[in-house]
Amino acid sequence: MKKITRLTFAPLALSLTVAASGQALAEDHHAGPTIYGNLTAGALNVSDRDLDAWAFKAQLGLGGLYTVNDGLRIRYDLVADFANAINSVDFPKTWTRGSHRQDDEEIHVTTARVLLLTDYGSLGFQPRVPSAFWAQLYHNVNKFEYNQMHGQTGQNAIFGQNELASDVISYGTPKFGSFQFIGAVMTTNEYSNQDFDIYTGRLIYDQGPLNFGVGHTQVRRPGINNLHRTTFGIGYDFGLVQLGGVYEHNDDRENSSSAANFDAWGVNVSANLTDNWSASLTYAENDKNLNLDNDVVAGIVRYHFNEDVYAFVEAATYDKTDDNWAVGISVNF
Structure with a gap:
């Protein structure tokens, strides 16, 4: 502890x-x-595993x-x-x-x-924080309670980007029109003989129905000394229907045959069916080496009791890993 x-x-x-x-x-x-x-x-059922609360x-x-x-x-x-x-x-x-x-x-x-x-931007000291890179560039396909597909979801990890970051020092510029640039450095290994192991930056646009962003990250971690990740995300809100997509390119510049060298992408369509019902459907895939490639079709339907409480049913089928389904209730307070 x-x-x-x-x-x-x-x-x-x-x-x-x-x-x-x-x-x-x-x-x-x-x-x-x-x-x-x-x-x-709620309840989660994963193939070859008992139903579990x-x-x-x-x-x-x-x-x-x-x-x-x-x-x-x-x-x-x-x-x-x-x-x-x-x-x-x-x-x-x-x-x-x-x-x-x-x-x-x-x-x-x-x-x-x-x-x-400040008026000159924001400076962040963040020993632990949800990745704003993930939130801002992948949110157009990240619509699920369980099948989120980021790099920390085990067998569900379609993308390389993680959801949670540690030891982050960040700076975000003031908004210029509807654009903002955010940069950050991270220390993930205190004994790597360099103060910062990850350098990342992104440019975000968010105005009216259109949002998009592009970001680049350079990673040094045990076993990988020169990994570069470039991501482009985009979304458009038509009112009743929202469309979104993300593309991620991972470049292991020391070993192009490694599992860390791959492309991944996903597309999503979401809809406000009524004032209470909403739904999302996503397709995503990657082309990882070493027979670790995978793809997924995931869907979710929500019933919104109010802005703080909703019930959901979610299901996903994967090409090479375990299918799952889930039901539950979410309460914000």
Whole structure:
């Protein structure tokens, strides 16, 4: 549990240091802390595995915003995910959101960050944070509770990009029209003899019905010293129907025959069927080497009781890995 303790208190200590270094902040300059969370639970059935009650998401967090002056605000968030501690994870056959290294029965801190927000952009110190690269470039096909297909989903990993990042220092420019550039560096190996193991940047456009983005990441990790990943994502909202797609190119520049050298892509169509019913259908595939290529067709139907509560039915069939289906209810609070 030392990892959890370190990640929990680091951003809080930074918040207190920044706050104490300036003049005392008046109480009305602090919006928060606000407690929020989500519980998404139901049943999961994976081929060759018994039907199981499942926590798809079980998150509890707090956050707030300090206004230091007209030019500086400080945003802080601390979120823990209990799903891995709740579920009986059989990795890679099943996976749990937030289980960063698949340590059984541990509570995982998914967000521990402090953001300095200024007129000149935002500077983030984020020991643990959901990947904004994944959220902004893949969201047009990332429509599912279970079959998310990112790099941390075990056998469901169609794409190479991870959902969760660690040891992130980021900078986001102010928006220029509807464009914004975000760059980040990450230290994933404290003994690699270089301060930063991952360099990443992306340009995002989001205006009206159209959104798109392009990003590039250079990764150095054990066994791979020069991996480059380029991603392009796009989506358009026609009102009743939304279309989206993503293309990902992974280039292992030291070994083109490795499993890390591959292309992946996906397309999605979503529809607002009525005021209460919505649905999404995705096709995605990759061409991984070593007979690790895979493709998937996944669909989900949701019934929205209100903006915070919905029920869902989800199913996916894979070419080479296990099919699955799931049902459940999601509650935001």
